[in-house]
Amino acid sequence: xxxxxxxxxxxxxxxxxxxxxxxxxxxxxxxxxxxxxxxxxxxxxxxxxxxxxxxxxxxxxxxxxxxxxxxxxxxxxxxxxxxxxxxxxxxxxxxxxxxxxxxxxxxxxx
Amino acid sequence: xxxxxxxxxxxxxxxxxxxxxxxxxxxxxxxxxxxxxxxxxxxxxxxxxxxxxxxxxxxxxxxxxxxxxxxxxxxxxxxxxxxxxxxxxxxxxxxxxxxxxxxxxxxxxxxx
Numbered sequence: 006x007x008x009x010x011x012x013x014x015x016x017x018x019x020x021x022x023x024x025x026x027x028x029x030x031x032x033x034x035x036x037x038x039x040x041x042x043x044x045x046x047x048x049x050x051x052x053x054x055x056x057x058x059x060x061x062x063x064x065x066x067x068x069x070x071x072x073x074x075x076x077x078x079x080x081x082x083x084x085x086x087x088x089x090x091x092x093x094x095x096x097x098x099x100x101x102x103x104x105x106x107x108x109x110x111x112x113x114x115x
Numbered sequence: 116x117x118x119x120x121x122x123x124x125x126x127x128x129x130x131x132x133x134x135x136x137x138x139x140x141x142x143x144x145x146x147x148x149x150x151x152x153x154x155x156x157x158x159x160x161x162x163x164x165x166x167x168x169x170x171x172x173x174x175x176x177x178x179x180x181x182x183x184x185x186x187x188x189x190x191x192x193x194x195x196x197x198x199x200x201x202x203x204x205x206x207x208x209x210x211x212x213x214x215x216x217x218x219x220x221x222x223x224x225x226x227x
Contacts, residue, residue: 036213037214037215039215039216041218046204046221046223047220047221048119048206048208048218048219048220048221049158049206049218050218051215051216051217051218054214054215092158094158096213096214100171101146101148101163101165101170101171101213102148102160102163102171102173103148103150103158103160103216104160105157105158105159105160106157107156107157108157
């Protein structure tokens, strides 16, 4: 069965304290891995798409990387406005749906 | 910047009633989706829709649910005979192809 696991569940950082979020996946044929940001009571906001192992994408303080079994979302020198839940989702072969992880709730303290 | 819109933002209904949740996908997108998120839980796939028909549905999407694209812009999710456990955020999403999806702000459904 296809599965996506995110860790940690929650993370508290001081402003400027860099860290990484993990998304591990077990799927039958990865077609794409996606990172989203979700603020409370809002819909997921698209951040990155990764398609193959070794691929990296960057946007401001965020950098996403992909291996054959997991993806990392690196947050460099975070600010309080980076506080949100970060979601990982995968597309697998032969489907039209995302499988989401449970997310990592990030809190950045000033 | 084009975005997915959803109405209403909050729907309160009595158990056993029917509700229709509405979505306007991004105009040049061809694939449409509904997901739900029960409070504190992960986002769950319900159904995908392409070329005026359902392309995939989850085990959650049983006979209680239906989707429709009544015109060239709207995409609706109908829930018949609502149950308490249907209370959740319902998100509509759309995509150009089978890749990144763009989500709407959601409709919070509360079943009393």
